Amino acid sequence: MGDLRQKILDASVALVEEQGVRAVSFREVARRAGVSHQAPYHHFGNYHGILRAIAREGFAGLSQAMNDAAERADDPLEALTDAGVAYANFARTHAGHFRVMFQRALVNIRDREDPLEEAEAAHATLIRLAAAASEAGFGSQLTVDGLTHICWATVHGISTLLVEGVLAEKTPMSESIEAELVQQVVRGLSALLRKDSEGKA
Amino acid sequence: MGDLRQKILDASVALVEEQGVRAVSFREVARRAGVSHQAPYHHFGNYHGILRAIAREGFAGLSQAMNDAAERADDPLEALTDAGVAYANFARTHAGHFRVMFQRALVNIRDREDPLEEAEAAHATLIRLAAAASEAGFGSQLTVDGLTHICWATVHGISTLLVEGVLAEKTPMSESIEAELVQQVVRGLSALLRKDSEGKA
């Protein structure tokens, strides 16, 4: 029954979601998993090991969500757009993972020895999709890099604003309103890019 | 000589900058300030009190940076754009504050009793600038809310990506490259908005 590892991971993610990263304690997740305070240590080495494992899981899921969404689209800009929506929706529905993935002090994605391959794969997907859209003529007044960075920044920004509840005027927002906000922002940017390419033609 | 409070605050911000929020310990900041482990308690009530004070300071600075930048511009879109650049540059140069400001588990901006006025002021500035730009015809295919959210998301996104070092291919980026990236992203979006309004005219 090697499922203790996963059980600990799930308990940790749930804790991050409910009370933030600070609430994740080695001993608390052990308690929730019903084992001794040293059992997690055995699987993850140390505290950062748990966070790193969460990030791995998160980036793998993010990659898959983006790729799945992009595959179903039939135009490079739409593929980029749909992947962006998928990115933000993944963040919304996996707040626990997302909070851990992008905090350098918790997980160093770019550790010289032992970089997070899952993160690099997700990054590669983004770059590939943006390059395809750029090549197809979208965002013609921007460089490839410029297009990539604008798209990433916008999608990442709406994700963090939602995950941290910054946009909520009061009390938590409903699921559907959050989903609409994502559409508004990502499709809005997409429309600007499309119009830009039309103007050129 | 009531400067202990500020000294503790500065030490805390420095710690966040260097090692992340998790490194901020009541006792460590006291040690750095050369006082007993209970001195900070006296000024801030509890651990979250320090973080809250950091957020206050941060949002006040952010507001001022945005307002100063917007004032110098002579066109509503340019004002919005310059404020966006100021937002991201404030984040870059005040990473310690920025990390604390937007984490709900650390500081609840929208606490029902005792909301962070400084944060609300910054929010109001953003809304005012976006509304002015929208009224002037920029982003004509977007609603006011849509324009606000896209701009905020993009600017906030590039800020967090830079602050957390996600964009750095390897080792820390140089100051000037980061500054260029901010310009690229924010002015890029601005250009898309301007072009959008031209098409309509």
Place this chain on the structure above:
DNA sequence: GCGTGCAGGTGACATTGTCAAGTCCGTGTC
């Protein structure tokens, strides 16, 4: 039969946030 290594447990240690008392000192007020 026996060693080896993995999965997990026990107990200890320094360190943390917080509580409950102190001490010191400047500022009224009588």
Place this chain on the structure above:
DNA sequence: GACACGGACTTGACAATGTCACCTGCACGC
């Protein structure tokens, strides 16, 4: 001048945390 008072800071204690060193089963190869 004596005295109460409250703010600024200290000391000492407590439970909880991450980590270390070491122990217990137990499956496997030979």
